[in-house]
Amino acid sequence: MIEVACAIIEKDGLVLAAQRSERMSLPLKWEFPGGKIEPGETAEECLCRELFEEMGISVAVKKCLPASTYHYPKASVTLYPFVCSIASGEIVLDEHAAINWLPPEELQNLDWAEADVAVIESYLATCESCSR
Numbered sequence: 001m002i003e004v005a006c007a008i009i010e011k012d013g014l015v016l017a018a019q020r021s022e023r024m025s026l027p028l029k030w031e032f033p034g035g036k037i038e039p040g041e042t043a044e045e046c047l048c049r050e051l052f053e054e055m056g057i058s059v060a061v062k063k064c065l066p067a068s069t070y071h072y073p074k075a076s077v078t079l080y081p082f083v084c085s086i087a088s089g090e091i092v093l094d095e096h097a098a099i100n101w102l103p104p105e106e107l108q109n110l111d112w113a114e115a116d117v118a119v120i121e122s123y124l125a126t127c128e129s130c131s132r
Ligand SMILES: Nc1nc2c([nH]c(=O)n2[C@@H]2O[C@H](COP(=O)(O)OP(=O)(O)OP(=O)(O)O)[C@@H](O)[C@H]2O)c(=O)[nH]1
Pocket: 002, 004, 005, 006, 024, 025, 026, 030, 031, 032, 033, 034, 035, 036, 037, 077, 079, 113, 114, 115, 116
């Protein structure tokens, strides 16, 4: 079981999606930036560390969404999603192939890592700026 903290970053009514690079597992799939929770670390501590390492930004957590587990053929992944805003810094891509800022209702148009599909549904169900 892999435990992963991930950030649903909102800015001006848009949401950040990040595309995994060709060198990563699940190449070129879209995801919410974040990473594996290390021993002794809380999910929120992990989130802050990974966002700084991967993108050079500090985030402020606005809301936690329910954890969601997906069973890939090789491993099970539990995602701990946090709705966030950028507190400081400008995004610099260190690991990802690309980023995209999308209106919430367009998120489902991307080719997401399978574990993220349920997270997006949960986000859309609670999202205040969504039209649906
Ligand atoms: N960060 C992130 N990982 C996700 C998401 N959805 C999803 O299935 N995963 C999976 O969760 C795992 C997290 O791996 P990662 O590569 O981002 O984490 P990491 O930086 O700590 O790992 P590493 O240092 O071993 O490369 C991968 O197996 C990845 O495919 C998501 O939305 N965000």
